[in-house]
Amino acid sequence: xxxxxxxxxxxxxxxxxxxxxxxxxxxxxxxxxxxxxxxxxxxxxxxxxxxxxxxxxxxxxxxxxxxxxxxxxxxxxxxxxxxxxxxxxxxxxxxxxxxxxxxxxxxxxxxxxxxxxxxxxxxxxxxxxxxxxxxxxxxxxxxxxxxxxxxxxxxxxxxxxxxxxxxxxxxxxxxxxxxxxxxxxxxxxxxxxxxxxxxxxxxxxxxxxxxxxxxxxxxxxxxxxxxxxxxxxxx
Amino acid sequence: xxxxxxxxxxxxxxxxxxxxxxxxxxxxxxxxxxxxxxxxxxxxxxxxxxxxxxxxxxxxxxxxxxxxxxxxxxxxxxxxxxxxxxxxxxxxxxxxxxxxxxxxxxxxxxxxxxxxxxxxxxxxxxxxxxxxxxxxxxxxxxxxxxxxxxxxxxxxxxxxxxxxxxxxxxxxxxxxxxxxxxxxxxxxxxxxxxxxxxxxxxxxxxxxxxxxxxxxxxxxxxxxxxxxxxxxxxxxxxxxxxxxxxxxxxxxxxxxxxxxxxxxxxxxxxxxxxxxxxxxxxxxxxxxxx
Amino acid sequence: xxxxxxxxxxxxxxxxxxxxxxxxxxxxxxxxxxxxxxxxxxxxxxxxxxxxxxxxxxxxxxxxxxxxxxxxxxxxxxxxxxxxxxxxxxxxxxxxxxxxxxxxxxxxxxxxxxxxxxxxxxxxxxxxxxxxxxxxxxxxxxxxxxxxxxxxxxxxxxxxxxxxxxxxxxxxxxxxxxxxxxxxxxxxxxxxxxxxxxxxxxxxxxxxxxxxxxxxxxxxxxxxxxxxxxxxxx
Numbered sequence: 142x143x144x145x146x147x148x149x150x151x152x153x154x155x156x157x158x159x160x161x162x163x164x165x166x167x168x169x170x171x172x173x174x175x176x177x178x179x180x181x182x183x184x185x186x187x188x189x190x191x192x193x194x195x196x197x198x199x200x201x202x203x204x205x206x207x208x209x210x211x212x213x214x215x216x217x218x219x220x221x222x223x224x225x226x227x228x229x230x231x232x233x234x235x236x237x238x239x240x241x242x243x244x245x246x247x248x249x250x251x252x253x254x255x256x257x258x259x260x261x262x263x264x265x266x267x268x269x270x271x272x273x274x275x276x277x278x279x280x281x282x283x284x285x286x287x288x289x290x291x292x293x294x295x296x297x298x299x300x301x302x303x304x305x306x307x308x309x310x311x312x313x314x315x316x317x318x319x320x321x322x323x324x325x326x327x328x329x330x331x332x333x334x335x336x337x338x339x340x341x342x343x344x345x346x347x348x349x350x351x352x353x354x355x356x357x358x359x360x361x362x363x364x365x366x367x368x369x370x371x372x373x374x375x376x
Numbered sequence: 377x378x379x380x381x382x383x384x385x386x387x388x389x390x391x392x393x394x395x396x397x398x399x400x401x402x403x404x405x406x407x408x409x410x411x412x413x414x415x416x417x418x419x420x421x422x423x424x425x426x427x428x429x430x431x432x433x434x435x436x437x438x439x440x441x442x443x444x445x446x447x448x449x450x451x452x453x454x455x456x457x458x459x460x461x462x463x464x465x466x467x468x469x470x471x472x473x474x475x476x477x478x479x480x481x482x483x484x485x486x487x488x489x490x491x492x493x494x495x496x497x498x499x500x501x502x503x504x505x506x507x508x509x510x511x512x513x514x515x516x517x518x519x520x521x522x523x524x525x526x527x528x529x530x531x532x533x534x535x536x537x538x539x540x541x542x543x544x545x546x547x548x549x550x551x552x553x554x555x556x557x558x559x560x561x562x563x564x565x566x567x568x569x570x571x572x573x574x575x576x577x578x579x580x581x582x583x584x585x586x587x588x589x590x591x592x593x594x595x596x597x598x599x600x601x602x603x604x605x606x607x608x609x610x611x612x613x614x615x616x617x618x619x620x621x622x623x624x625x626x627x628x629x630x631x632x633x634x635x636x637x638x639x640x641x642x643x644x645x646x647x648x649x650x651x652x653x654x655x656x657x658x659x660x661x662x663x664x665x666x
Numbered sequence: 667x668x669x670x671x672x673x674x675x676x677x678x679x680x681x682x683x684x685x686x687x688x689x690x691x692x693x694x695x696x697x698x699x700x701x702x703x704x705x706x707x708x709x710x711x712x713x714x715x716x717x718x719x720x721x722x723x724x725x726x727x728x729x730x731x732x733x734x735x736x737x738x739x740x741x742x743x744x745x746x747x748x749x750x751x752x753x754x755x756x757x758x759x760x761x762x763x764x765x766x767x768x769x770x771x772x773x774x775x776x777x778x779x780x781x782x783x784x785x786x787x788x789x790x791x792x793x794x795x796x797x798x799x800x801x802x803x804x805x806x807x808x809x810x811x812x813x814x815x816x817x818x819x820x821x822x823x824x825x826x827x828x829x830x831x832x833x834x835x836x837x838x839x840x841x842x843x844x845x846x847x848x849x850x851x852x853x854x855x856x857x858x859x860x861x862x863x864x865x866x867x868x869x870x871x872x873x874x875x876x877x878x879x880x881x882x883x884x885x886x887x888x889x890x891x892x893x894x895x896x897x898x899x900x
Contacts, residue, residue: 154804155831178858215560227555229548240548240559243541336898
């Protein structure tokens, strides 16, 4: 469904992605592991149209999307949950959700339906629906960022380090949310540094180093293969 | 020196009236800056064009209110075309480029107005004649009407931003343009829409201002300067702040003109600008950043 | 180092020997950049001292810190794109000698030119000395950045992610460069690339949530279970 083929991306002169090839099939959870600075976030940003690939192709459902403006990418069914969450701090929780809800072709009944579903999955957001986004705690903001992406009814969610800076209890909540999305048939490209979570939640895992994919295996295989994990992620 | 209370009260009302008209101009400017980081040096010329368009419409139809609506719509559309043709291609370039572009546009618009309407001043006939007794003065009803009307327009804008679907889009794009676009919000379209709204509001204030003084092609500069002072003092991109700052600055000038001539009173606005930049550069009416 | 309510660097004590190559590593948010910025005078620490050659330099601005013998390179390349490679380095070298001389032509200081050429030799850019800095490849620009720092004749050279955005081959050549220049210098390097860190550092300090988690030789760090835990489980 989503295919990156030999993608090269630059920030100015800095060559961040040196030919990344990744595939996510419909309904799959694919993990993307790697140390800081290897280009994981840049990979997601390239898919989302926030940076234009200098070489290579990004295709979604057969259609070339490399360099497409990000609002068009979102309309195609790709949602982005960035590393720093990027909640609209001065908008209320409800208004944050509405930025994804107020789309063309969504009936009022559907909107209510989506909201009810999300408030059921995230009761804390229901409680705080009138509060400004900036007053939420880190974990709550992460929930809101994911809920907001869900409002787009996406086919795939690009999740960038959702557990960064969160307490262990919240990490397992994130795991549950990923499982729920998986059950609903939403594909996920999960960028993470938390190895156990990624190995448990993903079907397949790519490992990146210095702007390229170095290893690719089903998650089950990697759970047993500590040597590879140590090599690319450890010290 | 004791100033008679009546004079102070009269100047307070004058300050409020002028403040509301200025607020109409400044709120458009601050929204434009907030959403697309464009410093629109041609904003005052949009006021001026609105006034001239209003004058022409009155000359044809004799109806002030029709002129107000017509000028607002025509200049809003003109603003949209202007943004699409000259400003959209400049997005992402160094800010100096847009400053030069809008400055150039202001010069072009001034010359155009001179060519189109000639050098002599137009006066618009006020729609509401009559005055009421305010202390020792006869105070024109029209002045009160402009303040009320401006407040109504700004109020409508505020409600639109707060509760309307597109209002939420605009507020989101002002806070985080990139994230808003990643949520599927058509940010480039919003830029054009906000520019059009700002232009329309500027035109409306031009028409409202018309009967209060003559309309020539040079009135724009004064508005641009004052609007910028307001935007800085009120906080860039902050609608509420620009309204408060407009009133604040206009009151300051009104009180100052009790002591010095009105032409010199504008100095206090600059003093306010400089003090704001020195001590609270994010704006006087903005909550202290945490 | 406290920012409002956030303590980014908490009670970090590090001692670096003359001639050492020290690497500072840690996950995102561990406080590496903040610590580095305190060290190089970009930030003024809220508490604590930074003692260089017996003198407390905490809170000194970067230009004064440079005169005390500490030079740094930046994560986002900070060269002068419109000037030649030689010029970039000469400007830095002049900060040390003839700094205030505005009257003589810039090329009338042969000692400066010689010094600059020697630096370019050390960073492998002597052949490109007349090239405009903007035309260099990314890796060469990063090396020029190191050269500029070197030209100020530092005793302590601080490198901030010097191999960011480089290909594997560029990275390897930068590692060799640093090894070459390390002979007369003390070097502190912040990096994410483990190959670089393990290959260059004599001692490694691991930061975690603003505190020192562990310190030791590369072998010791690799064998340290707490460090592995941090890197693999975050």
